[in-house]
Amino acid sequence: MLLDVTATRKTAKKLPLSFYQRDTTLVARELLGKRLVHQIGRKRLSGIIVETEAYIGAEDRACHGFGNRRTRRTESLFQEGGYSYVYMIYGMHFCFNAVTRTCDHPEAVLVRALQPNEGVSEMKRNRLVKSERELTSGPAKLCEALLIDKAQDRLSLVGSELFIEDINLQISSQDIVTKPRIGIAYAGEAAHWPLRFYICGNPFISKI
DNA sequence: TCACAGATGGAA
């Protein structure tokens, strides 16, 4: 379903560190219906999170922190919950993650799709696509629309540039679809784990 | 050194 956010704008509240420093799968579910904001000066580019995936650390073959492999790229993943982890994929795109749990648990939630909210006309310029549906219906699309790249890696999500807001949208559990994650066929058994979550019937989902 | 990646857009 398309989310109606008109009544919720004034009561937005930045999510605190304690939100992120919990079980990653729970955070992935609860991020649905929250608002991801990139604040650039006075300008806000934002969208409501409608699709996420949980990446659950050292035991998860699909996770960059698998086997506790710690490199320069994955450094953010090993920070405490409440940091951003932005990485480049296929040499041309970026993906945004919210780091979860505590220090040295390399776990995060990948944000895969947004329902565009604030700054839509600017997002259209950033993306050069015709339809609004194409703006943020994929992990790399939403980064391009919101101007998120490597410069937004390892930022505190309780800071003033990049954060997620609770806008008092209640998402009922019967409106959440749970599926295996996308594009990780190489991950063995982990490829089947039900760690992808999206809002049933929302038009901005990346893939059914 | 070198194969390949949490993807996308456009052609067929």
Place this chain on the structure above:
DNA sequence: TCCATCTGTGAA
């Protein structure tokens, strides 16, 4: 459905 894109990253 297939295919080019394009380069950082990580293992060798």
